[in-house]
Amino acid sequence: MEIVQVLKKRKQNVLKLWLDKQAHDAALNGNPFDEGEINDYVEKLVDTFVDSIENSNIDDIKSADFDAVIELLREVSFKRARQGFSPRETGLFIFSLKESILEVLSDDLKKSKEAIPFIITLSRLMDSLATVTFETFIEGREDVINRQTDEISEISTPVIKVWDGILALPIIGTLDSSRTQTVLENLLQEIVETGSSVAILDISGVPTVDSLVAQHLLKAVSATRLMGAECIISGIRPEIAQTIVYLGIDLSQIVTKSTLASALQHAFRILNLAVRNNDTTKTIKK
């Protein structure tokens, strides 16, 4: 098609028009991409796109000639996802390139007999490119979500050494199978590393204790015992206590306490420790 050759000649016009459109869009949306950066990308994209488009490959997005374009697009989309742009904005970015090309070529297209097939194939090509931006955009978002998930599971299971030989593990949030696994791994590892003999699992932050959560807790306790440590469960609220009784869960084999403080007292007793009040010289029996 001759039109492809015309397009190559009009590269600068396309670039100028697209830049205008971007500036206009940015003003509309009120959150401009770093202008220098976007202009860089726009120039590079137009350059590589117009250079790689040929009569032979215009209907084949999978052609290796477009690899450089796709690579660039992925880079832009990924950056935009990170910066919190909506997929619509990122999609419009590439769609406006199609508009720019068609507008620049409109006079030539009017004269040409190949106009309609050219518009169809070009649209198909540009749409595929836009799809690439969506895919990358979603990948970018998923990347963010995965990082957050990792972070959440890391911050939510700290093992605290409260005394020599006493570990505390406050559990916050819902205790599902994967959480239990992380909690248990951290706890057992820490028991080995610190040589602790008492572990306190505090469930004040667990909203619901159903039979599955109870089963997970029972497993955690037996695993701790196998490691030679005693396990105390604390933070059982009154309403949770009633619910556990109605559900028929048997926790009688486990030492349970209502607060972390009373669990700590119990742990001191196990380790034969006492806390003394220096003011009154009276020993508070623990």
Place this chain on the structure above:
Amino acid sequence: MTTLQKSGTMIPITITKETVLVVKEQDVVPLRNTVKQCAVKIKMGLVNQTKLITAASELVRNMLRYAKGGAVLVETVSVGRNQGVKLTFQDDGPGIADINQAMQDGFSTGNSLGLGLPGTKRLVNEFDIKSTVGSGTTVTIIKWVNG
């Protein structure tokens, strides 16, 4: 089809209703929150709220585990001056072959504690289970504000 327990003779009037779809483990927490909102709206006490939410949690876990998900209808209902939350758990899973056996403490086909169904029945005021092998299970529970 086997029915274990008929609900009371008074037919409750539905005040609000909402359907929650549950297909993955992450859907359990939103369902619990929906149930909690309903319970708070009709001024249910903290203990009854906890019992209801725990019951919902048990049933929804059963649904996920054995039927790979289903739908939960969350309703606030009233009979006379008494208000309550009614939950209907519907799935099209494998069904329960022997409901009487499933309602016994400690019976489980899935290596769990076996307290889900019998425990739930003890936590709520009205409990009804219908199941057909091969076509699914429907569990309906009601927890009254004063009950």
